[in-house]
Amino acid sequence: MLRIKIILFIxxxxxxxxxxxxxxxxxxxxxxxxxxxxxSTVMSGTIFITAFTLFYLIS
Structure with missing residues (x-):
């Protein structure tokens, strides 16, 4: 499951x-x-929101 989340995140x-x-x-x-x-501002915000959603809320 973690591998799928990492690939989806990338x-x-x-x-x-x-x-x-x-x-x-x-x-x-x-x-x-x-x-x-x-x-860089938009990408850092997007990375934070996506990582938080994928790894914290969905787990």
Whole structure:
């Protein structure tokens, strides 16, 4: 069960990072610092929420 949760967690994070990269690529082409700040902020929040849900609430 833990192996399935880890694989699901990795797939969710890769999918969200791909979608976020596609959304922010054209909007923040000039300002790469702001793009990476937004990207890292959203990804860290998403990772925390997903990990909490998968490993604590579903177990």
């Amino acid at each position: 797939l969710i994070i890769v999918g969200i990072s791909f979608i976020l990269d596609r959304l922010t690529k054209s909007k923040f082409e000039d300002n790469k610092g702001l793009r990476y700040f937004i990207f």
